[in-house]
């Protein structure tokens with residue numbers, strides 16, 4: 001059943017009606033009005049909580065006043081950010097209760113100097129939108145080293161240098177617990193429990209009374225099963241993440257999944273969906289969405305939009321040859337396919353089952369993984385893969401080379417670890433060397449398609 005607004009009279013009838021003022025209001029009716037306006041908390045009526053004769057009424061009030069999406073608090077020593085707490089599916093039905101907060105990440109491989117710069121950026125960021133100032137709300141601290149001690153040190157440093165609440169990100173419960181130990185006066189959000197770590201993560205969550213994200217990329221049934229398990233364990237401060245996928249198919253899947261979950265919570269009262277939803281959308285930001293949003297905002301301000309300079313990732317995909325150059329790789333298979341373009345880059349560092357969900361919906365990709373991860377490599381080769389980048393100079397098994405050859409997939413053997421390999425590719429991606437005339441001329445051609453160059457030159461007074 002969709003949520004229905006309750007009247008103060010309905011609420012008043014279920015209160016003790018003694019006008020004792022323990023809640024801080026003059027009488028029960030005033031308290032009822034504040035309750036329906038979401039300006040106070042039911043738990044402030046102590047008689048209702050303490051006296052057994054009101055138990056049934058208390059349960060009824062909890063049900064009729066609860067939002068369809070549970071509210072979760074993420075706290076630092078100084079600030080609280082609330083997520084969820086929503087009553088309706090569509091924004092026009094009711095105002096935002098808790099506008100969506102945005103988190104920006106730091107990770108435990110960054111230098112203290114870089115972390116400080118990032119924190120300063122996040123804390124000083126503001127954006128004015130229709131007379132309202134918007135800010136960034138949270139800092140996500142990611143573990144990329146998977147080292148509990150390193151992570152603990154990073155979380156301590158971040159928490160000492162920001163007043164913002166934190167999201168602790170690792171799939172390793174030991175790493176998460178190390179971070180929680182230095183946050184005794186805060187309630188961070190933990191990201192994330194999965195089908196592989198749910199048991200150990202549940203122990204950590206219960207011990208520290210934290211809230212946690214349940215992460216099940218592309219698998220709604222598994223997500224429901226995780227919610228059910230956590231609720232049975234008495235862990236109720238949950239948020240849900242069904243994965244944020246890229247590419248046109250991936251983006252459509254992500255939006256549909258979010259919509260379906262929110263619909264089930266608000267209109268079908270489906271208890272396994274009644275939790276806030278989390279996305280990691282920076283990778284899913286689509287040029288079309290950006291264009292729409294800018295057209296509206298810039299148009300409203302009276303500016304003339306001459307074009308949008310898209311990210312190099314979108315207009316100038318790397319070829320396999322460029323990736324081989326950027327990563328000092330040796331070509332083991334597929335010298336003849338080196339000029340194929342790579343649209344997506346995926347790191348295969350999970351179980352084959354989990355990886356498969358991403359592989360299936362990510363077309364024309366290069367998969368970066370260790371040469372000894374035959375399971376991941378063979379899973380990738382069953383999907384639309386253009387290249388394999390095998391890290392750590394680990395020579396793969398013969399079956400990998402044969403399958404790659406059969407599927408016309410280039411195989412590169414790279415001397416660096418996965419993290420360094422990704423960094424090298426990303427930094428190459430954003431470099432267009434003047435000697436590389438082919439890449440430079442592709443860039444100019446693509447830019448001419450995206451922006452109104454004659455108008456830009458005219459506006460700048462560069463043509464007569």
Ligand code: SF4
Nearest residue numbers: 019020021023028045
């Ligand atoms: S504490 Fe409860 S019973 Fe007392 S005035 Fe407030 S609402 Fe009424």
